[in-house]
Amino acid sequence: MARIDALHEISPLEGGGNSRLAFTDHDKAGRDLVVAWMRDLGLEVTIDGIGNVVGVQPGFDVSPVMMGSHIDTVATGGRFDGNLGVLSGLEVIEAVIESGEQLTRPLAVGFFSNEEGARFAPDMMGSLVYVGGMGVEEALDTIGIDGKRVGDELEQIGYLGGAPVPGTSPHAFVELHVEQGPVLEEEGVTIGAVESVQGISWTEIVIEGQSNHAGTTPIRLRHDPAYVAAEIAVFVRNLALRFGGDQVATVGRIDLHPNLVNVVPATATLTVDLRNTDEGFLAQAEAELRARLVELANTEGVAISANVLARFEPVVFDPRIVDLVERAAKRNGHSVKRMPSGAGHDAQMFARVCPTAMVFVPSVEGVSHNPAEFTSVDDLAAGAQVLLDTVLSLAGGYPSQEAHASEPPHE
């Protein structure tokens, strides 16, 4: 909690949150503080070509069990999102050092650049480059919403490092994070054993109809984009209910033109956000949406175009590590629920190169990306304890009867 409070003191917002956009002076101040803490714990600190920072326990010749997350925030972010995963990693390493426990693998903790993507797209940039999913030159040449270039800004804050990217794959990766959703609180559960990240499909739909006077145009002669947009919003809601499971569907944006009380609009633009942990269901949802668009274009006499804004397949975490998380929670007397993540996280990038899972703790009212983001101290501590137990199992700290747990799950 002392580290969380100290990191919060950099760029604090009224109401409890932080504004620490990637590669700003605030980001530099946060980085400097966390690096100092890493060095205080005797970790070897490396900085790579996209500014990812990893601290690893020295004196081992095998790959580490890595923890970590990010310390950048959105413009009006909370104090736990990302920071918790980094600072709890420091806490775990400190606890292991203090206990004198001898592990067969080193522990490492990292923070990865520009996870939020609030200033530079794409989000999860640092971990994506770390695992080889994006070339470092392309990342450095990214221009932000303020016209600045990633490489210039990174050099400016002194975090354009020399460690190679892609980075060395860790033995395993575990990220503790606040849920950023309401499920754990709603169900009264303390620990989420995260077994997947939902796949995401974002579509922007533009409907061109015919603008008409709202009084003089009979319904039968209308080609009303607002009505078609409404039918789409109702359709995707019903689709999500029909599919059940993890399926969610959201129309978050609707823009009508000219957007006047007494004018049938000429155009409507809306977005549909579809998510599912199962690629098959996600693809089926997309296909059903496309079919509905064709149907509406025909029956309503409007032109509908659909443009994919983003598309990510679901990520499935390593079931052996999910088991470890679940067992660690139970061993410590915490209620636990296997669940998907609805948001993206650095861990999903590491899942490409090593066994990976995540630990969630409750977010009060599901609020995140907001200064009001809150998780109780008890829940934060429970999450850190589960993280500790999980990485101990992975690093040879529990040579117990739990044979397959202590077996490194490297594949």
Added chain:
Amino acid sequence: MARIDALHEISPLEGGGNSRLAFTDHDKAGRDLVVAWMRDLGLEVTIDGIGNVVGVQPGFDVSPVMMGSHIDTVATGGRFDGNLGVLSGLEVIEAVIESGEQLTRPLAVGFFSNEEGARFAPDMMGSLVYVGGMGVEEALDTIGIDGKRVGDELEQIGYLGGAPVPGTSPHAFVELHVEQGPVLEEEGVTIGAVESVQGISWTEIVIEGQSNHAGTTPIRLRHDPAYVAAEIAVFVRNLALRFGGDQVATVGRIDLHPNLVNVVPATATLTVDLRNTDEGFLAQAEAELRARLVELANTEGVAISANVLARFEPVVFDPRIVDLVERAAKRNGHSVKRMPSGAGHDAQMFARVCPTAMVFVPSVEGVSHNPAEFTSVDDLAAGAQVLLDTVLSLAGGYPSQEAHASEPPHE
């Protein structure tokens, strides 16, 4: 056509329309031109306390049969909307003078201030004041969208006149206007015999839900104002189809907040425009909408408030004059259809004080309030001919076998 073209030359817009907002210098130039034409025809011109201008044939001691409309436009208006009713009135009077026909009543033509309401609310201000529906002092104190006061602007352009308001009721009132809707063109009909003006009910609906992350919040835990707004838009469309007849329903405005692809909105604001020529059906539509809002608030766990922006009861025109219009059309070999007006017109104000009806001619593609507004010369001429025949019947110019048509329908 020469007068239409000349009036168009004042404040012309690229593409054929006009920008002649009420009480501007452009309005003054238009007024000066029309007043000069009135005087050319020997009419006695009066200007009243809200700037309405009426030209009447001199030498009679009975109330006139009045024609007229407005010459102000919206900011990007057409060249026929309003102007047609005024200039065709001049044409009718000129034709009667040239024919030497002796009438038992004088003919009059007027243009009424600020019909469009595009700069000063309410619309139809001049005719409303003329018939005593609004006090002249209240009208003069109206502040416009540019912060200017009606009285000051009217004085500035020299049209704050001395004729009393409310004005003298005419014997009857007939307004020729472009339909501003697609029905006549769609059905291949030349003349609309307008028997009513739809009643209007405008409601602004504000839905307050709970903003959530589009990925992390299961459907069952959402309180989604965008979904509720969509359900309302679909409901009113289906209501209009179910009611049939003249019922129309439009959602022309939807504003979501924060209006982002991956955020369940916190609030949605939308407008519902309901219109019907039957007050009972209109009230029933409003009641069904209110019931649906209560239902959605309960099932979706959102707060819904509804605010009436405007409410006007339907206006029914005098069936005897509607008959005259219909017969005049047939006599001249034009197809004719009895129909409602979906838009508001000065004639609906005169319907409060004297027998009134309207004549519609087709608007190509129903376009109006747009420089592209268009009606063919043939249709304009057909409308003017029907207007002529109708006012001749009302002013004693057809002492024919059509007994009840020549009978002045004064009540």
